[in-house]
Amino acid sequence: MNGVAESSLSYPSADRLRVLQERLGHIFSNAGLLVRALTHRSYSSDHNERLEFLGDSVLNLSVAALLFDRLKTLPEGDLSRVRANLVKQDTLHQLANGLRISEVLLLGEGEAKSGGFKRPSILADALEAVIGAVFLDAGFSAADALVQRLFSGLEIQPQMAAIGKDPKTELQELLQGRKLPVPNYKVVATVGAAHKQTFDVECEVPSMNLRERGIGGSRRAGEQAAAAAMLVNLKAK
Numbered sequence: 474m475n476g477v478a479e480s481s482l483s484y485p486s487a488d489r490l491r492v493l494q495e496r497l498g499h500i501f502s503n504a505g506l507l508v509r510a511l512t513h514r515s516y517s518s519d520h521n522e523r524l525e526f527l528g529d530s531v532l533n534l535s536v537a538a539l540l541f542d543r544l545k546t547l548p549e550g551d552l553s554r555v556r557a558n559l560v561k562q563d564t565l566h567q568l569a570n571g572l573r574i575s576e577v578l579l580l581g582e583g584e585a586k587s588g589g590f591k592r593p594s595i596l597a598d599a600l601e602a603v604i605g606a607v608f609l610d611a612g613f614s615a616a617d618a619l620v621q622r623l624f625s626g627l628e629i630q631p632q633m634a635a636i637g638k639d640p641k642t643e644l645q646e647l648l649q650g651r652k653l654p655v656p657n658y659k660v661v662a663t664v665g666a667a668h669k670q671t672f673d674v675e676c677e678v679p680s681m682n683l684r685e686r687g688i689g690g691s692r693r694a695g696e697q698a699a700a701a702a703m704l705v706n707l708k709a710k
Contacts, residue, residue, distance in 0.1 A: 485511065485577040496572050497603070498622055501610050510602035511574070513595060515581030521602035525692075528605030531613065532560055535620035540629070547631050550646050555633045557642040559624065562693055565597035568623050574599050594691035640700035644676075647707060653680045656703065658696045661686065674699045683707075 490507060494500050501507045506524075514520040536559050540552050547555070558564070569575070575590040578599060589595050608616035645655050662673040674695030677684045685706055687698025 485579070489577050493572065493574070493577055497607070497619060499607050499611065499615055499619055501606070503610050506606040506610050507603065508579070510606040511577050511599060512579040513581065513584060513589065513599075515584040515589070516579040521599060524602035524605035524609075525598045526605070527608060528601035528603065528616075529560075531604050531608045531616045532601060532620060534613075535617045536560055536624065538617070539621065539624060543629060544631055549649070551631065553642055553646060555629070555631070557639055558633045559627070559629070561639070562593055562597045562691070564627070565600050566593035569596035569600040572600070574603070594693065598692070640697050640704055644700045644704050644707075647704070648678065653678065656700070658699065660692060660695065671695075676700050676703045678703065678707075681707075 485508070490504065494507070509519060510521050510524050510528075512520045514522060533556065536556050537552070540547070540555055540559075544552060544555065574596055578590055578595070580589045580595075584595075604616055604619060607619050648655060657677045657679065659675050659677075660672055661675045663670045664673065665671055671688055671690055672692050672695035673686060673688050674692065675684055675686050676696070676699035683703065683706060685699055685702035687695050687700070687702050689695035689698050
């Protein structure tokens with residue numbers, strides 16, 4: 474594979490990729506998309522982070538549509554909180570384990586030796602990347618069908634909205650309450666070896682010309698830290 478970095482790990486076999494596609498309920502026309510979705514940045518320069526970015530947006534839209542249909546009496550704020558609980562890292566990690574994604578992940582040697590195959594953030598990110606890959610391979614309908622299958626076994630109740638808000642959800646609700654667009658997040662820098670990186674993330678509220686930064690051990694953790702910093706800024710105004 475071009476761009477492989479410090480890895481002696483074997484490429485996933487055709488049989489294992491076929492089994493994963495059967496579990497997903499989607500056979501790829503372009504199998505290269507699936508391989509890229511399973512490739513961590515520690516393994517190759519052709520890694521899954523862009524697909525993860527795309528899959529995150531597809532996932533949020535699909536889950537939003539699912540909740541809009543299932544929880545017909547719930548107001549917007551409560552729907553946002555339920556969605557946040559469904560797309561959080563713990564849930565995605567659980568779903569990735571159900572698909573046994575760890576069996577076909579491509580990790581660099583250092584990341585593999587440090588337990589990357591079991592790391593919740595890596596598995597959750599890989600699942601989002603797979604969703605993004607399905608979207609590129611066959612469109613939104615196929616990706617939405619995958620999300621519906623994945624979440625069909627989870628109990629979805631209005632009471633989930635009562636669980637404490639995470640900073641990203643709280644910030645989004647605060648801005649929506651002020652009739653302002655949702656914030657933008659971007660990774661400004663990554664620091665450290667591939668198997669032990671920290672992510673420096675910027676949260677921007679363009680309508681107010683505000684930017685705050687946060688650092689975490691995963692992209693999600695960095696986004697939450699940046700959102701928390703932005704909340705402190707906004708609440709002080």
